[in-house]
Structure formats: structure tokens, C-alpha cells
Amino acid sequence: MLEFSLSSAAADTADTPCVVVGVFDGAPTAAAAALDLASGGVLTRLREAGDLSGKPSATLVLHGVAGVKSPRVLLVGLGRKQEFDRRAYARACADAGLALKGLPIERATLWLPPVETGGQDPNWCVRTAALAIDHACYRYTATLKPAEHGAPHLGKLEIAAGADAQRGLDEARAIARGVAFARELGCLPPNLCTPTHVAAQARLIADEHPGVTLEVLEREDMQKLGMGALLAVSSGSATPPKLIVLQYQGAGDAKPYALVGKGVTFDAGGLNIKPTGGMEEMKYDMCGAAGVLGAFLAAVELKLPLNLVCVVPSVENMVDGAGYRPSDVLHTHAGITVEVLNTDAEGRLILCDALSYTCKRFAPVALVDAATLTGACVVALGAQASGLFSADDRLADELLAAGTSSSDRAWRLPLWDDYRVQLESAFADMANIGGKSAGAITAALFLSRFTEGTRWAHLDVAGTAWVSGRKGYATGRPVPLLVQWLINQST
Ligand code: BES
Ligand code: MN
Ligand code: ZN
Numbered sequence: 001m002l003e004f005s006l007s008s009a010a011a012d013t014a015d016t017p018c019v020v021v022g023v024f025d026g027a028p029t030a031a032a033a034a035l036d037l038a039s040g041g042v043l044t045r046l047r048e049a050g051d052l053s054g055k056p057s058a059t060l061v062l063h064g065v066a067g068v069k070s071p072r073v074l075l076v077g078l079g080r081k082q083e084f085d086r087r088a089y090a091r092a093c094a095d096a097g098l099a100l101k102g103l104p105i106e107r108a109t110l111w112l113p114p115v116e117t118g119g120q121d122p123n124w125c126v127r128t129a130a131l132a133i134d135h136a137c138y139r140y141t142a143t144l145k146p147a148e149h150g151a152p153h154l155g156k157l158e159i160a161a162g163a164d165a166q167r168g169l170d171e172a173r174a175i176a177r178g179v180a181f182a183r184e185l186g187c188l189p190p191n192l193c194t195p196t197h198v199a200a201q202a203r204l205i206a207d208e209h210p211g212v213t214l215e216v217l218e219r220e221d222m223q224k225l226g227m228g229a230l231l232a233v234s235s236g237s238a239t240p241p242k243l244i245v246l247q248y249q250g251a252g253d254a255k256p257y258a259l260v261g262k263g264v265t266f267d268a269g270g271l272n273i274k275p276t277g278g279m280e281e282m283k284y285d286m287c288g289a290a291g292v293l294g295a296f297l298a299a300v301e302l303k304l305p306l307n308l309v310c311v312v313p314s315v316e317n318m319v320d321g322a323g324y325r326p327s328d329v330l331h332t333h334a335g336i337t338v339e340v341l342n343t344d345a346e347g348r349l350i351l352c353d354a355l356s357y358t359c360k361r362f363a364p365v366a367l368v369d370a371a372t373l374t375g376a377c378v379v380a381l382g383a384q385a386s387g388l389f390s391a392d393d394r395l396a397d398e399l400l401a402a403g404t405s406s407s408d409r410a411w412r413l414p415l416w417d418d419y420r421v422q423l424e425s426a427f428a429d430m431a432n433i434g435g436k437s438a439g440a441i442t443a444a445l446f447l448s449r450f451t452e453g454t455r456w457a458h459l460d461v462a463g464t465a466w467v468s469g470r471k472g473y474a475t476g477r478p479v480p481l482l483v484q485w486l487i488n489q490s491t
Pocket of ligand 1: 267285342344345346347372373374375376378433434439462463
């Protein structure tokens with residue numbers, strides 16, 4: 001995680017290893033003009049020679065520019081000035097971050113012009129820049145041999161902005177911490193990131209913050225509570241299940257907000273075992289849990305004036321003689337019976353017990369769950385947007401808005417009763433799968449039966465919580481969306 005601070009220095013005289021300056025396609029920015037003047041027209045000459053287009057994603061590093069104090073200037077294309085909106089701003093920050101990650105420097109200072117359309121908000125600008133650059137500079141090291149003589153890399157970012165952007169910086173610090181927490185937990189391999197480890201991470205959050213309490217429910221507790229669905233998923237695993245309950249009190253005895261996250265530390269599929277090719281990515285099947293824990297951490301760090309609970313069912317879905325089977329009928333904590341028609345639809349089974357438990361015990365003002373729930377959601381929305389499901393229009397709009405302003409977008413899909421027939425079963429109140437079509441919707445609809453009477457929304461983060469492939473990482477989504485939503489709820 002980077003350290004962030006505000007800077008009031010000028011680009012040409014700043015004492016920094018690297019000056020980062022935005023340049024438009026065809027128009028000057030204040031900082032670029034200052035550099036051009038101080039250097040006797042270096043930027044003008046680059047532009048005339050065609051080396052400096054200012055187009056989006058174009059970056060250029062200059063060394064030893066005469067008249068500029070810093071040894072390095074990183075120029076970042078912003079695109080056309082009249083099109084420089086919040087999306088373009090966030091994209092330019094990510095480009096700057098990528099370029100900075102490759103430079104052998106420990107500190108950099110950033111000058112970007114304010115966005116042209118969509119409202120001027122220095123807090124938003126600073127927060128967005130800090131988070132985008134922090135995101136780009138993430139390095140996973142937990143299970144790597146320590147580098148012996150690695151090149152230095154970025155640890156500090158200074159952002160040129162006025163003191164009116166302090167709040168944005170404070171929010172960025174907290175959100176970056178939550179995102180880093182979620183990414184680290186998501187990336188950690190499943191032999192290390194077990195339900196016990198997830199519970200230990202929650203313990204660290206509680207120990208660090210005096211206002212936070214933690215309970216970890218064990219298998220026997222779940223048996224007493226009749227959580228037959230959660231227990232069934234865990235039954236084929238040699239590592240014990242955990243139901244993690246964190247509570248933060250920032251608003252006396254007000255009703256809490258609640259976050260619930262899917263914490264399957266590895267999803268082999270159970271007896272309906274997953275085919276070869278991609279099973280290794282199912283270490284990320286606890287990213288919903290990592291996301292709600294990270295959001296909880298950020299909310300606590302920000303000392304938000306609200307009460308918050310975070311509930312994480314964590315299990316492994318393995319293949320074993322003691323495991324559950326297709327056609328088993330499970331008794332849930334809510335009293336609803338479920339026929340298992342596919343042991344790979346396990347996320348909804350652990351969530352249904354956690355959701356009804358959270359509703360019953362805490363009667364939350366609103367409950368949002370996050371889960372890497374369906375491949376169908378990846379097919380529908382790809383890696384761009386998380387799937388959002390809610391019967392409550394206002395809650396859905398709040399979450400969509402929070403996603404847009406935090407560059408962590410969601411897109412709403414329907415939760416109509418019309419799809420319910422797909423979940424019918426002859427042997428139980430419900431089946432755990434809804435057939436070929438509308439897989440993300442029937443999964444959400446399944447969950448909805450366990451939150452009746454509560455303002456609830458579901459985020460399917462199967463496409464957004466990590467980047468696929470050998471060098472992909474957990475992204476930390478939906479931490480930014482959730483924290484933004486909680487911030488908005490408390491102001
Ligand atoms: N964790 C998976 C969902 C998933 C799959 C996320 C691929 C990201 C990439 C979930 O537990 C699962 O296996 N879902 C099944 C449900 C099906 C059996 C109804 C799926 O999506 O195929
Ligand atoms: Mn599965
Ligand atoms: Zn899963």
C-alpha cells in the first residue's frame with residue numbers, strides 16, 4: 001500500500017524523484033505549461049515532432065529536463081480536453097500508475113487538471129488518483145522468496161491539491177487499506193487461506209480496533225443453529241467451517257448495516273466436480289468474503305458514524321466420501337428445505353444460512369451480500385461490472401451510484417418472481433439450481449427467499465473480483481463500491 005500526501009509544490013521546482021504531469025490532446029494543462037516554460041519549450045518541441053500526442057494511455061518518461069528540478073518527468077495522455085470526464089480522469093490515473101510501477105523510484109508527485117464535465121470535486125479527484133495509482137502498483141509477495149537486490153519501487157505518492165482535498169485523501173487511505181486486505185486474502189493460495197485463516201484475519205481486524213468485536217461460530221454452533229446447508233457444503237472438507245461475525249459500533253444503539261460475503265476458500269465443485277481448466281482460479285471463491293471484510297476494515301478506519309456487522313460463512317467445497325450429494329435434501333437455518341441438484345452451486349447454500357441468521361439476529365437497516373456466485377454473471381457482464389440484484393429500487397440506485405463514483409461499477413439485473421418456477425423441486429421447498437437459463441438471476445432469487453422482510457441487495461462479483469489468467473490478481477472489488485455506499489449512508 002502506498003503512502004499518500006497532498007503537495008502544494010509547483011511541477012518545475014518540486015523536489016521529487018518524479019514529476020507526473022497530465023497532457024491533453026491539443027490543449028495545455030497548467031502544470032504542463034509551467035514545465036514547458038521552465039524548460040524552454042521541451043514539451044512544445046515534443047508535440048511538434050509528434051512524440052507527445054496527449055492521447056489516452058500514451059505515457060512518456062523524460063530524463064534530466066533542463067530547468068526542471070526533478071530528474072524525471074512522466075507525461076500522461078489525458079485525451080481531448082472537452083472529453084475529460086470522470087471516466088477519463090480515472091483511466092489516466094491508472095495509466096500513470098502502470099508507468100510508475102515500472103520506474104525505479106520510491107516517490108512521485110502528481111499534477112492532474114480537474115475534470116471538465118460532471119462536477120468539480122477536489123476530494124473525488126484526489127481519492128480517485130490515489131486509489132488508481134495504488135491499485136496499479138500492487139505487488140504480491142506473500143509466498144515468494146524475498147528479492148535480494150530488487151530495484152526500488154514506489155512507496156509514496158504526493159498529489160498536488162489544496163487542503164480542501166484532505167477528506168478525499170483520508171478516504172483513499174482507508175479504502176486502499178481495505179482493498180489491499182481483500183487482494184492479499186484473495187491471492188493467498190487455498191492451502192494457506194483456509195476458513196481458519198480467514199477467521200484469523202478477522203481476528204486481526206478486531207484486535208487492532210477497540211470498538212470492534214468478533215465471534216467465530218464453530219461447527220457445533222452451526223449444528224445447534226440448524227445450519228444444514230452451510231454444514232453440508234463443508235462436509236467433504238478436512239478443514240473445519242467457520243462463521244465469522246464482526247461488529248462495529250459507531251452510532252450507539254442504532255440498527256446496523258450488514259455485509260455478508262461468500263467465503264469458499266476453494267471450490268472444487270464437490271461430487272459435481274469442476275472440469276480441468278480453470279479449477280485453480282477457484283481459490284478466489286472467497287473474494288466476496290474478502291471484499292466485505294475489506295469494506296468493514298475501511299469503514300472502521302474511517303470511524304463512520306454508523307453501526308455495521310459483517311458476517312462471513314467460510315468453508316471449502318471438496319470431493320470426499322463424507323461429502324454431500326446431488327439429491328440430498330438439506331434443512332436450512334430458516335426452516336426452508338433445499339434439494340441439492342448440483343453440489344457446485346454451493347455458494348448459495350452457505351449464504352442462505354448466513355443471510356437468514358444475519359436478518360434474524362441483527363434486523364439490519366439494509367443488508368448487502370457479495371459473492372463470486374455464478375459463471376453466468378461473468379457471461380452476462382464480463383469483468384466490467386458486478387451483477388446487482390435487489391427488489392428495493394432505492395437501495396439498488398444507491399449501490400449503482402456508489403459504484404459509478406468509486407470506479408467500481410455494478411449493473412442491475414432483474415429479480416422478478418417470474419423466474420421462480422425454475423427453482424421448484426418435488427422433494428424440497430426449493431432446488432439449489434434453476435437450470436440452463438438466467439443462472440445469475442435464479443441464484444439471486446434463491447438467496448432472496450432467505451432475506452424476506454429485509455432491505456437486501458446481492459452483488460455477484462464472479463467477473464470482477466479477480467483478473468483471470470496466470471498473472472491475474474484479486475482486484476479488491478467490491479470494496480470501493482461498498483465503502484462509498486457506507487460513506488454516503490453516513491453523511
Ligand atoms: N464459484 C462458482 C462460480 C464461478 C464460476 C465464479 C466461474 C467465477 C468463475 C460457483 O460456486 C459455481 O460453481 N457456480 C455454478 C452454478 C451452477 C452449478 C448452477 C456455475 O456458475 O457454473
Ligand atoms: Mn461452485
Ligand atoms: Zn463457488
